[in-house]
Amino acid sequence: MTETEYKIYIDDVIRRVESARLKVNAHHIVKIVAISKYSTSDEIKNLYNIGQRAFGENKVQDLKTKSSELEELPLEWHFVGNLQKNKINNLLDLNPTLFHSLDSLELAKEIQKKCEAKNTTLDALLQINSAYEDTKHGVSPEDAKEIYNTIKKECPAINLKGVMCIGAKSEDKELVRKSFEITHNIYKELEDATICSMGMSSDFELAIECGSNMVRLGSIMFNFQLS
Numbered sequence: 001m002t003e004t005e006y007k008i009y010i011d012d013v014i015r016r017v018e019s020a021r022l023k024v025n026a027h028h029i030v031k032i033v034a035i036s037k038y039s040t041s042d043e044i045k046n047l048y049n050i051g052q053r054a055f056g057e058n059k060v061q062d063l064k065t066k067s068s069e070l071e072e073l074p075l076e077w078h079f080v081g082n083l084q085k086n087k088i089n090n091l092l093d094l095n096p097t098l099f100h101s102l103d104s105l106e107l108a109k110e111i112q113k114k115c116e117a118k119n120t121t122l123d124a125l126l127q128i129n130s131a132y133e134d135t136k137h138g139v140s141p142e143d144a145k146e147i148y149n150t151i152k153k154e155c156p157a158i159n160l161k162g163v164m165c166i167g168a169k170s171e172d173k174e175l176v177r178k179s180f181e182i183t184h185n186i187y188k189e190l191e192d193a194t195i196c197s198m199g200m201s202s203d204f205e206l207a208i209e210c211g212s213n214m215v216r217l218g219s220i221m222f223n224f225q226l227s
């Protein structure tokens with residue numbers, strides 16, 4: 001499709017985000033992070049050209065490659081993947097805008113150590129496994145609040161800004177809703193948390209209805225590309 005057609009297509013995605021957020025209330029603002037993990041730097045540039053600024057990757061090496069290929073553009077980069085301990089320094093060197101997937105106290109303590117050594121900080125979200133799926137990372141909903149507050153206290157180099165979850169992988173909309181509600185209820189109980197990152201291409205409207213204020217949209221943002 002042409003750039004104009006791509007813009008019309010993306011405007012429609014934005015309109016869907018708009019109507020979902022207006023159902024919550026007029027003051028509920030939702031940010032779109034375009035997850036570019038299956039996309040090339042050229043495709044990211046196409047989306048940038050029609051107005052998108054925030055992008056996210058799930059592998060440190062890909063984040064490094066694409067952010068350096070696109071370094072002349074004023075983009076913000078999010079990291080949404082599972083972070084292995086031996087990649088912490090690499091991630092810190094890339095200075096991401098937000099790390100969405102902090103998934104254990106143990107990892108937080110390692111990040112704290114590396115941040116101290118580099119005299120830097122990291123903005124992050126605590127990932128919650130509110131779908132109770134073995135294949136998903138994240139702390140259990142039962143432990144989330146305590147772990148969140150422990151990280152706040154013991155890891156001052158990590159600026160915890162809220163929570164993240166991946167919705168239940170199910171055709172049953174009520175199960176998906178439940179996983180979002182569990183995360184949002186925890187979010188509401190946290191002191192000075194401002195980001196609730198939930199919702200992907202297949203479930204973002206439901207996530208927003210459940211209180212998400214940051215959606216991570218991959219395939220829906222990149223499916224249709226310029227030819």
Ligand SMILES: *Cc1c(COP(=O)(O)O)cnc(C)c1O
Pocket residue numbers: 035037058080081166200201202216217218219220
């Ligand atoms: C891939 C990915 C997304 C985007 O997925 P889509 O279904 O393509 O929108 C969002 N969040 C995380 C953590 C991901 O890994």
